[in-house]
Amino acid sequence: MDLNLTPAEQQFRDEFRSWLAANLPAPEERPKGTRTELGNVTFLKNWQKTLYAGGWAGISWPKEYGGRGATLVEQAIFQEELAHANAPELIGTIGLSLVGPTIIAMGTEAQKQRYLAPILSGEEIWCQGFSEPNAGSDLASLATKAVRDGDDFVISGQKTWTSFAQMADWCLLLVRTDQEAAKHKGITCLLVDMHLPGIQVRPLRMMSGDSAFNEVFFTEVRVPAAQVLGKVNQGWTTAITALMNERANLGSGLQVIFRRNLDALIERSKTVQRNGKPVCEDPLVRQKLAQAQIELEILGLNTMRALTSLAKTGIPGPEGSISKLFWSEMNQKTQQAAQEILGAYGQLSEFDNGIWAYGYLRSRGNTIEAGTSEIQRNIIAERVLGLPKSY
Amino acid sequence: MEFDLNEDQKVFRDTTRKLLKKECPAERVRRLMETDTAQDAQLWHLMAEQGWLGLTLPEDFGGLGQGLVELAVIAEEMGRVCLPGGFLSAIFAGALVAEAGNSRQKAAYLEKMASGDLKGTVALLEAEADWNPSAVRLAVERNGEDFVVSGKKLFVPDAQTADVIFCVVRDGESLALLPVAKDAAGVKVTAMPALDATRKLYQVEFENVAIPQAEALGADGNPERALRRAIEVATVTLCAEMVGGMQWVLETAVEYAKTRHQFGKPIGSFQAVQHQCADMLLLTESSRSATLFAAWALTVDDPKAAAAVSIAKAYCSDAFREVCHRGVQVHGGIGFTWEYDLQLYVKRSKASEILFGDATFHREQVAQLVLGER
Known part of the structure; x- marks a missing residue:
């Protein structure tokens, strides 16, 4: 057991971190609004092109198909660094994390030649x-x-x-x-x-x-x-291959986003007042903040364990389901805790740019998207615990 | 980055599991529960022989000098069989001497503790049952070269079988750690019967018990810091034991769900039952992640170690109880009976939840750390 990064992993992190520092678009270059607006699509495609030019697109792909053959730990580091740097989202993420690996696994030579390169460069979404x-x-x-x-x-x-x-x-x-x-x-x-x-x-x-x-x-x-x-x-075999790749993404980037969110909540709890003092002095609030911290830390630890296990077995397995179940329910609890801690302010669109109101509503989708919690529990019960199929 | 036991640790786990399965079957646990002390001389001898009692103690003093991950590995196996008796007290007392003692005191205690010839326990709690060392109120008097203590400690595990009780007392602003022979004049040990009969609790009363000041542990250092560190070691050991208990309950419930039939099908094919089992797995594995990390962090003195211990104990406290409750629910009626072994774990989970601070206590510790208050 050694939870420190190896020298090679540290080098990978440092290399990507300095690349990001040199290539990240400045805040004023970033368009406002949603990703579906035309200016945003162009901006996000350009961002992926920059990553591609630097050799940082599709890092998990084998070298022969234009990737880096990055290890799982390196992939986790990559996601974490993107999130730490508050980098723009990857518009080609479906191609990079799901379609590309599936074409590599199941595609004909002609299909690989035709589709893989534009997925990496972000030319085709x-x-x-x-x-x-x-x-x-x-x-x-x-x-x-x-x-x-x-x-x-x-x-x-x-x-x-x-x-x-x-x-x-x-x-x-x-x-x-x-x-x-x-x-x-x-x-x-x-x-x-x-x-x-x-x-x-x-x-x-x-x-x-x-x-x-x-x-x-x-x-x-x-x-x-x-x-x-x-x-x-x-096609069902193809679908399963694709879904395993989807769930194999163990949420390393998400963790950083949750971290930033919880840090913001902790800081807010020191300024929002109730009963004439900051809410962070209220014992119930302290319990909720601590529980959110505990679950977030454990999410990170579970992820590291799952990465180690995945690296040994080579096949994405049910670890993805365990992780998905954990983070989705954790985020819902934390968002609800934020509402309780912030009281009347949590609902406002203009308080902290509405992140708490938005985060609360958005979190309700977490236990549904990418496989409901019920489906994840079925997978755990049947594939990890070996219980008989229920349907 | 590698978050897994190494090959040696896995071998150690497997041999420990095999040995304990043979030496500590449920019948033995039940037999010991019925005794006054839950302590078995033969099991104790086995633990000494295996080197478990001195596993993490320094090699210079008869220990094996292993890290806390190794300790967590065997503690998990002990929890899996619900091993009765004073192992955890031995770890706590050993860690206290190793952390606070000077070389003379280490020489006097550790070798005998590692060989099993001297049993120790720590008397910390008082009427408020507060696990924070700063809550200790029992004040010590100075009389010439001696400390003199009068008063009582509560919830002291394994005091009846201990040879030496390390009593935490208040010495002005500081704490003092006094080794008191259990058989010394003025020491009275009375049972505090409680719901987990595999780990007995006692009230220990002291009446004008004099201990030479030179015998107090850590007098020339920082006794409170040493005590906190020893508590952390014991807490992680307990967490590992709890993970072992969870693993047993999970496996037993899953096995039962596969074999018990209702409506012509195994109950494990019903999603309502499956989802209970899936949650038990999630709770167990998350507890294991938190515990192994805390053990590793303490071993390498990671800056996150203190937080990691509280995170582990807060999570395991809720999780073990929750896993047991779900385990009983999956079993239905039989899970609630005296004859079925699940009851041993339900009781162990409740007592373990309380020991070294429950989830509420440790969440408060985590809150202080994340809010930057300490």
Whole structure:
């Protein structure tokens, strides 16, 4: 056991940290508003291009495909440094963390040649067309269909909760290609050009007011059969590969964001007054602040343990589910604690730029997105504890 | 960065597990529960022989000089079998001498403690049952070359079987750590029967007990700091023991959920039961992360060590209780019976939650640290 970074890991961190210091866009260069606004998309694409030029895009990818073959610990350090530096978000994150690794694992040589480089450089943005209105937790019951017609598939149906669809050039799309087969066995994974006729994107506005997700409608969209990733009717395997990569992201960057948030709350508790004194002197408030601190520290420790275990086994496993369950519920508790600690001020849009009101509302989605807490508990029960399948 | 036991530690864990499974089955735990002291001479001899009693004590004084991660490894296995008796008291007393004692005192106590020939415990709590050393009120008088103590200490574990009771007393602004022979004149030990019968608690009364001032531990250093450090060592050991208890409850509940059938199916196929088990795993693993980190941080004197210990104890205190409650719920009626071994862990969890400060106490320590108050 040694929780200190190795000399090589320290060197990696120092190298990236100094690169960030030299290349991070200055605050005044950053556009305001949401990422969906045109100026922002251009800015974020440029940011990824800068990372790519510095050799810092897709660091987990093997060297032969343009990555660095970074270790898991290095990937965690990378995420932490980005968050520490308050770097702009990675607009190509779906491509980098999910689509790219899946194409590397399952794609043909031609597909690798065509798609991987633009994912790294941020020239092409990807989204992930998995969830549907009637296929959320039960993803395999998806109904968007693709019918073979000559050399093409013709796609009709609807996807939802699709992040980045507004600006995406491509979509990793799951479709049903065999209506007769068992639900896991009639699914195919397609690489779909989002600029094709028949595709319509409609932003979904969340209770927090922002539109991170979209609905995507497909009306007789023709896609060449060569766009199949993996094999026809074996798309479920591709989907699982992609989802494992999604959950393998153990939230190293998120932790830094939670840290910043909790530090802000701790500082606020020293200035907000109640009963004529700072709320941080109230024993109940102290208990809540401490509990938030305890859970955040343990999240970091669990992550380090999971990274060590992943590095040894090589395959993303259920550690991702444990981590996802922990951080999502932790953040909800901490956001609720913030509301209690700040009292009437927590609800205000203009108090601390509304981060507490927004954070509270946004946290309600945490236990739903990327697999609900219920699904994570099912995975833990069945895959870690070996309990019989429940459905 | 590597957050895992190394190969030696894993071998150590596995051999310890095997040995304790053989030597400390539940029948033995139950037999010892019924005794006055829960202390078994044969088990004690085994622990001495294995080097466990002196595991982290310095090699110059008969110990093995290992770190606290190794100690956590065996403590977890002890917790898994709900080992009765005075191991934790031995660790606390040993750490206190190692931290506070001068070389003469270390020579006098440690070798005998490591060999099992001398049993120690620490008398800290008083009527308020406050684990903070600064809350100690029992004042010592000076009489010539002696300290003289009169008054009582409460909730002292394993005092009946101890040869020496290290009594924490107030000496003006400072604390004094007095080694008092249990059989000395004026010392009276009375049982405080409590819900966990595997670790007995006692009231210790002192009536004009005189100890030469030169015998007090840490008189030439900072006794309070040494005491705090010894408490940290004992607290981490207890946390590891609690993790072992959680692991047993988790495994037992999961096994039961796989075999117990209702409505024609194993109850472990019902999500309501699965989710209880998943939460138990999350609580157990998170407790283990926090405990191993605290053990490592104390060993390498990491600046986060004090916070890490309080984080571990706060989390484990809630988690062990929670895991036991869920374990009982998964079992249904049988989990609530005297004959089923789960009851041993339910009681151990409640007593462990209190020992060295509960979650509320340790959250307050964490709050002081994050608010920059100390």
